[in-house]
Structure formats: C-alpha cells, structure tokens
Amino acid sequence: MAASKCTRLSGALIRDLLDTVDSVLFDCDGVIWRGDQAVPGAPEVINLLKNNGKKVFFLTNNSTKTRKMYADKMALMGFNVTQDEVFGTAYCSAMYLKTVCKLGSKVYLIGSNALKQELEMVGIQQAGVGPDHISGAQSDWANVPLDPEVKAVVVGFDEHFSYMKLNRAMQYLSNPDCLFVGTNTDSRLPLEGGKAVPGTGCLLRAVETCAQRQAHTVGKPNRYMFDCVASQFGLESSRCMMVGDRLDTDILLGSNCGLKTLLTLTGVSTVADAKAHEKSGSPERQGMVPDYYVDSIADLLPFLRG
C-alpha cells in the first residue's frame, strides 16, 4: 500500500491503513502519555480502536512497573485496558527466562521491586533488590559470598545501582554458564520538560564492560517483545501495526518483525531524524524509517469516531 516510506498519515489513508490491521501495538511514554499526563485524545483513540474490533497492546521498555501497575495507571487516565494487554520489560524478561531459557534456578537481580515481583509471578526467585553499599577491601570484594543457586544475572533499571552490585554481577558472570539478560539498552529515561536521567543502558554497559560479555536484551528493538505478544494472542505480523515515538526502538522493532510502522511526533524522534535515516543509503538504518507518521495519535480520532 505504501508507495514510499515516511508518509504523513492523513485523510482517507488512515481508514485504508486501519482496514489492513487487526492489532495495534503502542509504545507508552511519548505516545499515549508523557510523564503522568495522557496525550490529549489518546484514551479515546485506544478505546475506539477496541470498540472497532481491533486488538490493542502496550509494549514498553520501562522495567520499573508490573503489568498491574501499568493497568492501574492507565485506568486512572481513562484508558480501557486490562493488564494482560500490557507488555513491559519486567514481565517480558520474566517470561523470557521462564519460557525461552527454561530457567529453573535463582536470579541475581540488578533491578526494581516490580521486576522482582514479575519474576516471582512466574516462579523465579531472586537476590539483589535494594541498596547494597560498599564495605571491606578489594580482596573482600573479589571474594563476596555467591549464592550457588544463582544461574542468571538480570539487569534492569535500578536506582540503587552501586559499585558493589556491579561487582557481584561480575563475580556471578565469571561463570560462563551463568545467563546474562538485560531488560533494555535505553541510555536515557526522558522526563517532562526536556530533562532526562540515566537509563538502564548505562547500567548494562557497566556490567558488560567488567563481565567482558554481551547481555541478551529483551526489550525493543529485539523481537522478543513482539514474539511474546504474538504467541499469547495468535497475532499475524502482516496484520499488525507498531506505533511509537522512537525510531531506534519502536520503529526498528516493527521493521524487524515485519509490522506496519507509525511514528508519532509527541515524543523523542522527529521526521527529520527519519528522513536522515532514509537518505543515508545505509541498509541498517532503513529499519528505522517508519511507513507513516502523525503529529499525535489523536490524528486518528476523526476516522475512528465516524
């Protein structure tokens, strides 16, 4: 249908596009909300898509909330959403360890309480959550007691990240059989007003550097996030659309999985960013060019109300 890529989505094209998809997958921050505020019109878009018979899912690289926490937050904002429609990296990492890695033992976790809870929901015990300050001397650090049941290190967002946690992760990972999983590689967590704080990608790079190994990353643009939804709901990739505000995670995930892709301009990336990828001639960068873009997902409203 798309003669060329990176086309502004408007008019009848919106209805034509929606007719070709059964499922719409949304990134959250910068797409349906910003911080604690819904993007104006976003709840109505989601609710009308569902009324129109579309399946709707939410895929976020943020690992600091459980599915239930997301569903509760969204309900407060007026979204008609259930927690089984929400796929955050806390939940998806737990599912990855359980169903792909078949992990039957414990995890050393650099991460949030939410990630701990999602792991426990699938029956995986963990150690590591909360503060872990330095003590002792270098020789003590190299000989920290290790839990022999730990067979995986998982790194997600952790505001208690510390040298001691980095060291414990390194000591576990010196066993080549220890799995190494990261929730996502986002270098920054964007906040309102153009501010940002360090993202999980920083913590993961630190651990990768001393472990001298690369983590398997669960989050976008890695295809596991889509595979996780698709396997649970029987989705057909050619009938799905990914909607996101970031070219390097959301749009690239869509391209990696053969989905239709829609960039919304309420978040991080711009049309100029997308055009630069398109014109680069670099084959790797073509996956970051969306099929379509809109100023806001509220642009879909007139065609959903009709």
Place this chain on the structure above:
Amino acid sequence: MAASKCTRLSGALIRDLLDTVDSVLFDCDGVIWRGDQAVPGAPEVINLLKNNGKKVFFLTNNSTKTRKMYADKMALMGFNVTQDEVFGTAYCSAMYLKTVCKLGSKVYLIGSNALKQELEMVGIQQAGVGPDHISGAQSDWANVPLDPEVKAVVVGFDEHFSYMKLNRAMQYLSNPDCLFVGTNTDSRLPLEGGKAVPGTGCLLRAVETCAQRQAHTVGKPNRYMFDCVASQFGLESSRCMMVGDRLDTDILLGSNCGLKTLLTLTGVSTVADAKAHEKSGSPERQGMVPDYYVDSIADLLPFLRG
C-alpha cells in the same frame, strides 16, 4: 637493533639494549609488584638501574593512590624511589586539567580521596567524593542542585559509585562546555590468584552512555602519561624503554610514543597474545606487539650486577 619484533630478551642482547636507553618507564602492578608483594628481584633491578645512571619512572593507570602513597609503598618493599618519579593517573589527571585544559574552576569528581588530594595539590577544588545514595523521585533526580562553579567531570576508580553519582555527572555534562575526563579505561582491576573486580572503565562507560559523549582519557595507552614525564625530565623518546605486563595499555603506549617496548610475563598478557597481534595483519594491532619480552624483570639482574 631489533631485526624482528617480540624477541625473547636474553644474554648479550640485554646489555646492548640497555646501552641504547637513558630512561626506563615501568608499569607497577604485574611488573614490579603483585598486590602487596614485590616481584622477586624487582627492587634490586630498579636500584641497580639507577646506580648504572639510568633514570627510572613508574607509570600506573591506578587512580586510587597519590604519588606519596606510591613512594611510601615502594620504600617499604625496598625500592629506592622518590615520589617525583611516580606518575599515577590521579596525579596525571590533575596535571592534565591544570596544564593542558587550564581549568580554573571546580571539578565534579567520581573518584577516590587520593584523586581529590592530587587535584587539591594543583589548586583544583572538587565536589563528589564519598557515598551519594539515592533519594527522592525521578523528577528530583533530574533537578539535582548543580554547583555553578563546576566546569569539568572527572571519572576515576570509585567504590562509592552509585546511580546518583551517574546522574549528577550526566546533569553536569548536559552543558556542552563542561569538560569530561577519565583517568583510564581498564575494564577490570586484577587481584592476586586470578581474581578481579570491576575497573574504572566500567564506570566511565556508564557515564559516557548517558552523557552521549566520549571522555578524554588520561591513562595509558593515551600518550599524555608519557608526555607528562617527558616534559618534566626532558626525555627523548628514542632513548626510553617502556616495560609493562599489558599489551593494550603499556606496550601500546610505548608504541604510540616511539619508545622501545618490553613485555614482562609476570602479569596479564602472554607471548601468545603478542604473537596473535603480530600475525593478525591488522595495522592497529601491531602497536600491541612488544619489541622484546622477559619472564620477569629479574631477568635483567645478571647484566646490571656485572
């Protein structure tokens, strides 16, 4: 003199080589000591080199000791050394900021007390040393109070490294005029018995990832360490030899600066590592091939005693 590279240094070749150099620059850990033990014979080698009229210097990427702390440690081990012969990255980073960057303002420091002291010795004030635990919420982190006098972020080894320190560094570095200096990029700090703990390189990668900028690194293999010694003592590079146990820092520094290079096998790298670089055909890896190697610097003893 060296017909081919990576030659075992023995017999008369030792005296011939020593005749061509006025100054010998030694790495410390894995070369003249391991942990708290001198490499057997190393103190005598150093002391005899000096008795034979050679200048001797010590170049270490470790940023956790002042020059005085090193000189005191070495005196206890029997080395005849003064602190002005010791060039650690704590001292060299302070000199770099003072003499190359002409920094007239404050530093936000991720680093040790020793680094703080070396900065203060050259008149540079700092903030940041010691624990800095997380408090508040994300919006507080993005709005941490910044000291307007801070014009540089310096990252060295810091066992109190934390998410909050990472965040403060990122907020300072969001000002493009803020300098960004790392002491070294070593990913691990090797300890006795094959053990190791995370090195400064991990902390630096974490900061670089969220700052979306690369630090200027002072330590080996960057040539500033040699330039710092050479400018103070009027060294001529063609009359200097670098002795080290690591190909990627010590030997590469020597190659980068046009020094003769000697690998000693009492530390990290092996002859097989060096031969692999040599045979790779990769031009970048040739700098990591030493001119000569010895099992230990004690191999020089017979020719120094004579």
